[in-house]
Amino acid sequence: MNKITIRIDGMMCGMCEAHICDAIRNAFPDEKKVRASKGRREATFLTDREPAADELKKTITDTGYTFVSAVSEPYKKSGIFHF
Numbered sequence: 001m002n003k004i005t006i007r008i009d010g011m012m013c014g015m016c017e018a019h020i021c022d023a024i025r026n027a028f029p030d031e032k033k034v035r036a037s038k039g040r041r042e043a044t045f046l047t048d049r050e051p052a053a054d055e056l057k058k059t060i061t062d063t064g065y066t067f068v069s070a071v072s073e074p075y076k077k078s079g080i081f082h083f
Contacts, residue, residue: 003075004031004045007068008060011038019063027059041068046075 011017017036020043024034028051036043043060053070060067 001075002047002050002072004047004051004056004070004072006043006056006060006070008036008041008043009066009068011036011041011065013038016065020060020065023059023063027055 008020011020017038020036021034024031024036024043024045028045028047030048032046034043034045050072056070057067
């Protein structure tokens with residue numbers, strides 16, 4: 001499982017965050033834990049497959065926001081009961 005972090009410019013409020021999350025869920029319906037943060041200027045989600053950078057960029061730019069970059073890294077579950 002990988003964690004995808006997308007840097008985005010243009011989010012100003014909670015509705016912007018919701019708009020980005022909806023766009024990601026619609027474009028990539030199998031992805032998990034989709035979150036967006038206007039303060040961090042990023043969106044994150046978990047995936048089993050590696051989406052193409054072009055797909056990610058198109059998803060963000062089609063919503064009217066500015067795609068800055070995307071990074072993929074292995075996801076490790078963390079918490080009190082996970083080692």
